[in-house]
Amino acid sequence: MSKLQRLNREIKRLVDHPPEGIICYPSDNLSNLSINIIGPHSSPYEGTLFEMELEIPDRYPFVPPRLKFITPVYHPNIDNQGRICMDLLKMPPNGGWRPTISLENLLVAVQSLLGNPNPDDPLMVDIAEEYRYNKQEFERKARLHAKENGKLSS
Amino acid sequence: MDSEEETLYDDIDSGNESSGDDVDFAMDVESSNPIERTADTDEYPFEVLSTEEIVQHMVDCIKDVNTVVEIPATTTRILLNHFKWDKEKLMERFYDGDQEKLFTEAHVINPFTKTSALIKNRPQIKTNATEECGVCFMALPASMMTGLECGHRFCTSCWGEYLTTKIMEEGVGQTIACAAHACDILVDDANVMRLIKDSKVKLKYQHLITNSFVECNRLLRWCPSPDCNNAIKVQYVESKPVTCKCNHTFCFNCGENWHDPVKCRLLRKWIKKCDDDSETSNWIAANTKECPKCNVTIEKDGGCNHMICKNSCKTEFCWVCLGPWQPHGSSWYNCNRYDEEDAKVARDAQEKSRAALQRYLFYCNRYMNHMQSLKFENKLYSSVKEKMEEMQQHNMSWIEVQFLKKAVDILCLCRQTLMYTYVFAYYLQKNNQSVLFEDNQRDLESATECLSEYLERDITSENLADIKQKVQDKYRYCDSRRKVLLEHVHEGYEKDWWDYLD
Numbered sequence: 001m002s003k004l005q006r007l008n009r010e011i012k013r014l015v016d017h018p019p020e021g022i023i024c025y026p027s028d029n030l031s032n033l034s035i036n037i038i039g040p041h042s043s044p045y046e047g048t049l050f051e052m053e054l055e056i057p058d059r060y061p062f063v064p065p066r067l068k069f070i071t072p073v074y075h076p077n078i079d080n081q082g083r084i085c086m087d088l089l090k091m092p093p094n095g096g097w098r099p100t101i102s103l104e105n106l107l108v109a110v111q112s113l114l115g116n117p118n119p120d121d122p123l124m125v126d127i128a129e130e131y132r133y134n135k136q137e138f139e140r141k142a143r144l145h146a147k148e149n150g151k152l153s154s
Numbered sequence: 155m156d157s158e159e160e161t162l163y164d165d166i167d168s169g170n171e172s173s174g175d176d177v178d179f180a181m182d183v184e185s186s187n188p189i190e191r192t193a194d195t196d197e198y199p200f201e202v203l204s205t206e207e208i209v210q211h212m213v214d215c216i217k218d219v220n221t222v223v224e225i226p227a228t229t230t231r232i233l234l235n236h237f238k239w240d241k242e243k244l245m246e247r248f249y250d251g252d253q254e255k256l257f258t259e260a261h262v263i264n265p266f267t268k269t270s271a272l273i274k275n276r277p278q279i280k281t282n283a284t285e286e287c288g289v290c291f292m293a294l295p296a297s298m299m300t301g302l303e304c305g306h307r308f309c310t311s312c313w314g315e316y317l318t319t320k321i322m323e324e325g326v327g328q329t330i331a332c333a334a335h336a337c338d339i340l341v342d343d344a345n346v347m348r349l350i351k352d353s354k355v356k357l358k359y360q361h362l363i364t365n366s367f368v369e370c371n372r373l374l375r376w377c378p379s380p381d382c383n384n385a386i387k388v389q390y391v392e393s394k395p396v397t398c399k400c401n402h403t404f405c406f407n408c409g410e411n412w413h414d415p416v417k418c419r420l421l422r423k424w425i426k427k428c429d430d431d432s433e434t435s436n437w438i439a440a441n442t443k444e445c446p447k448c449n450v451t452i453e454k455d456g457g458c459n460h461m462i463c464k465n466s467c468k469t470e471f472c473w474v475c476l477g478p479w480q481p482h483g484s485s486w487y488n489c490n491r492y493d494e495e496d497a498k499v500a501r502d503a504q505e506k507s508r509a510a511l512q513r514y515l516f517y518c519n520r521y522m523n524h525m526q527s528l529k530f531e532n533k534l535y536s537s538v539k540e541k542m543e544e545m546q547q548h549n550m551s552w553i554e555v556q557f558l559k560k561a562v563d564i565l566c567l568c569r570q571t572l573m574y575t576y577v578f579a580y581y582l583q584k585n586n587q588s589v590l591f592e593d594n595q596r597d598l599e600s601a602t603e604c605l606s607e608y609l610e611r612d613i614t615s616e617n618l619a620d621i622k623q624k625v626q627d628k629y630r631y632c633d634s635r636r637k638v639l640l641e642h643v644h645e646g647y648e649k650d651w652w653d654y655l656d
Binding site: 005006009010059061062063091092093096098099100101105 | 288289290291292306308312315316319323324326331333334335336
């Protein structure tokens with residue numbers, strides 16, 4: 001009940017007033033959404049378009065949606081399956097999900113995670129090490145990886 | 155208990171709650187009529203509390219504090235829980251410390267400044283205005299919106315679903331925070347009870363609350379027996395036996411079966427030792443050797459001591475000295491490498507772990523054996539009951555056959571004591587007193603086995619009169635030997651006779 005009402009409003013808001021660099025493609029099936037995120041400015045991912053998949057569980061918004069990257073990303077907090085390690089995507093007590101967090105909040109948070117990796121809570125230990133101790137090399141690899149895998153945003 | 159109009163403890167609501175809404179009753183505290191059952195163990199008083207009595211006890215604790223501090227009962231509960239139900243600690247912090255900091259730490263709004271917080275956060279409510287619920291994003295009349303003292307308001311149905319998810323899926327009771335992002339103010343019981351409609355969820359919530367009350371209260375312990383919902387309440391914590399209404403006797407201090415004469419610490423160590431894998435590795439150490447080159451574990455299965463490692467390294471070595479096979483040549487019986495330093499070290503190490511394993515197995519076997527027998531003795535009760543009925547049909551009166559039940563009771567006590575004497579003995583270092591202890595243990599054990607044999611085998615309807623005297627003498631003897639053994643160990647605790655091997 002609250003899921004459908006809320007989702008309709010949220011998606012309408014996302015389509016009508018999208019935050020910068022975030023595009024949401026609504027489909028007939030409200031439980032699966034395609035999302036595109038453009039890599040933030042002054043990050044190695046700048047200008048690259050990343051495809052994402054958003055799955056809304058039945059108990060939404062009381063449990064968090066499942067969000068993952070389809071486009072491969074070279075990033076300390078994103079693994080090679082596209083899974084994202086982010087506090088807001090997990091239930092308490094381990095995570096910080098609250099039902100008042102909107103899809104928009106979540107997508108903006110992911111976009112900002114692209115620009116500001118969190119090496120203290122890594123999913124990819126090697127990349128986190130590299131980010132911490134050899135940032136130049138990390139940025140070079142991330143940029144190359146993004147160019148090879150992502151689409152160019154127009 | 156499943157009546158709809160109940161609350162956890164509304165009877166102590168101090169009256170200054172902000173919500174004037176109807177309060178649902180969760181547990182009818184008054185209807186339960188707690189029968190005070192104070193068991194009379196000579197020196198260790200305890201009470202058995204049923205679920206209702208536990209709630210009543212929690213209510214009393216809150217009441218105690220509330221008569222002094224005068225804040226809403228639900229806030230007091232959160233505070234008490236924050237201090238693990240230590241009233242004194244709460245009082246101390248309440249009066250000596252920074253109250254504002256205390257409330258922040260416990261994640262509640264300071265009830266003395268509540269009104270100002272409300273005015274600050276809560277949007278001005280006009281009678282026919284609508285508010286948007288931050289969860290379902292619906293614009294709803296203000297009457298359908300509600301919130302905590304932090305001022306975040308959501309519609310009642312979203313609140314209900316939020317709390318249900320927390321309680322049923324996450325199993326959180328004491329520490330449900332407000333639904334708003336980054337707000338850590340805790341939801342109090344009155345609000346939980348008011349907002350949840352499903353009685354199943356309410357019941358689970360009560361379980362969570364009472365469970366954490368019992369778990370963090372030093373003076374309370376759940377009866378560990380399966381399917382028993384009682385808790386034991388004591389006045390001070392000590393390693394003493396307590397008996398629940400369900401008849402289960404256990405040690406209040408550690409929750410294990412009553413384990414005199416061994417102390418909780420050593421018993422815990424023993425149980426851990428028996429449970430974990432350390433003995434498996436001991437067995438491996440004692441019964442296998444490692445290939446001197448690739449370190450693969452090898453168990454010898456034949457007589458020949460010329461080993462060829464099958465694990466691709468194909469090293470040839472001597473099983474006895476673990477040195478290379480080469481120099482052994484044909485004259486094996488004059489193995490000149492036998493005293494070689496490295497091999498000696500390896501052999502010593504193996505010898506040691508073999509001895510340790512033997513020692514452990516010695517005590518473990520006896521411990522397990524008494525445990526096993528104890529289980530069988532429980533079966534003995536039913537066969538003895540039959541015999542007692544049979545005897546009554548012959549020429550004995552009810553009172554005359556009671557000695558049989560008494561004998562099995564004593565037999566079980568002796569088995570249990572014996573079982574734990576082996577744990578005690580395992581950790582005991584040899585000295586004059588330990589020899590005396592072992593003598594006592596031997597006497598008790600042989601008498602117990604004798605009694606066991608009488609009860610299991612020797613009683614037939616023909617020899618009843620004969621055997622009655624024998625059984626009675628034997629169980630009295632067992633009982634006295636058991637007391638002697640326990641008193642000796644206790645005396646040793648007082649006089650510091652016991653040295654441990656750990």
